[in-house]
Amino acid sequence: MDKSNFPFKGISSVALHAAGKENAEWAHTPPIYATSTFTFDTAKQGMERFAGIEKENIYSRWGNPTFKVAEQTIAALEAFGLDDGQGRPLQLKALLHASGQAAMTTMLMCNLQAGDKLLSHYSLYGGTYELMHKVLEPNGIKPIIVDMRQIGQVEESILRNKIKLIHIETPANPTIQCVDIEAITALAKQHGIIVTVDNTFATPYLQQPFKFGVDFVFHSTTKFLNGHGTAIGGVLIGKDIEFMKTRAWKWHALLGGNANPFDAFLLSQGMKTLELRMDRHCQNAERVAAFLSESGHISHVNYTGLPSHPDHDLAKRQMLRFGPMLSFELKGGLEAGMRFIDRLKMCVRAVSLGTADSLLSHPASMTHYGVPRDERIRFGITDGLIRMSVGIENIEDILNDLEQAMN
Ligand SMILES: *Cc1c(COP(=O)(O)O)cnc(C)c1O
DSSP states (O other): OOOTTOOOOSHHHHHHHSSOOOOTTOOSSOOOOOOSBOOOSSHHHHHHHHTTSSOOOOBTTTOOHHHHHHHHHHHHHHHTTOBOSSSSBOOOEEEEESSHHHHHHHHHHTTOOTTOEEEEESSOOHHHHHIIIIIIGGGTOEEEEEOTTSHHHHHHHHHHSOEEEEEEESSBTTTTBOOOHHHHHHHHHHTTOEEEEEOTTTHHHHOOGGGGTOSEEEEETTTTTTOSSOOOOEEEEESOHHHIIIIIHHHHHHHTOBOOHHHHHHHHHHHTTHHHHHHHHHHHHHHHHHHHHHOTTEEEEEOTTSTTSTTHHHHHHHOSSOOSEEEEEETTHHHHHHHHHHHOSSSEEOSOOOSSSOEEEOTTTTTTTTSOHHHHHHTTOOTTEEEEEOOSSOHHHHHHHHHHHHO
8 A cells, every 4th residue: 555645634644554564464463573583585685685775674683674664653753744845745764772762872873973062951851961971971972051941052052162963852851841943943054053852752743843944853752652651662763864774774773772573563552542642641731730730739830831831932832732741849848749649549650751641750869860969950850849741541530639649
């Protein structure tokens, strides 16, 4: 079935039908190709596959049909409705990895080398922050961290340093700060700087960074793309197809962070319901944010859907909805926060996010434990801050659980 010219009108159709389903046994659900290697009929065929004349599978670290289904789906979701600037549908290529960290490593390493500088925002996923400072920096790649919501700080840093790459994470963990993708990308492009975006919190349903001219998009597929918390995974997506097939693919293969067929299969199942899940996640999060902001027990709520959030207008401009993630501070700080978490009866105490059920965590003692306290506080991660990934349960049950835990 050739769907390349079918004009999909909605993202659920893309999630369900964009990837090729062809397989030798006519299975409706693409099979799990649990195999490390692939066979050749003849030596000549082997040679032609290595030479790239026959574009078939060779070895699963370099690619596997189960990965391909997930990769084609993600590329189609990120490209949905966008054009390449010349009136043609945007073409993207995705490389599936074992984890978000593996995809982040490929993304940064294939674009940077010793002597290069990268610029990023101070509120970042903990693993990204540590990768930049503990792995890249000792190897000669210097991370420069500014408040990227202040465009003047970005400009000043670009003029003062020779920046090779700008990494944006928006909305950012766990304060739900947003960075203006369009403004930063426009500035970066004037200076020939590569732009990468971590789109994990939003998913391509809520935000499509390629619309604003960015070069690469990254996801931890562990989160909302998988949607059920059944597998770790990550993906790197690029619009320079030649670069993706050569340098990015090579770095991916040599660093060895390939996905595995079982996890890729789980990811593909999860993505089928992305739109349905995200709409319910967002609807519930809006209700939770309203409830918390009216509660006498809460001193502060970070949710871009609230007009009081400093990035409310920006989020409205660059996202379809405000997303499923929020954080809040209980009056009484650390002690009250820990007591609240302990008293939850239905919502789950766990780090991570993007599962169908609601998860709550305490960044200061969990995800951001590795970040020095003074820096953490500067990032807005106060001692009593609680992060919530709002699930798709019945909203009354979520609100009742939060309420009983506070009293
Ligand atoms: C989870 C996460 C990562 C890292 O992904 P893993 O799948 O855990 O390796 C990176 N960025 C963001 C925003 C995340 O939430």
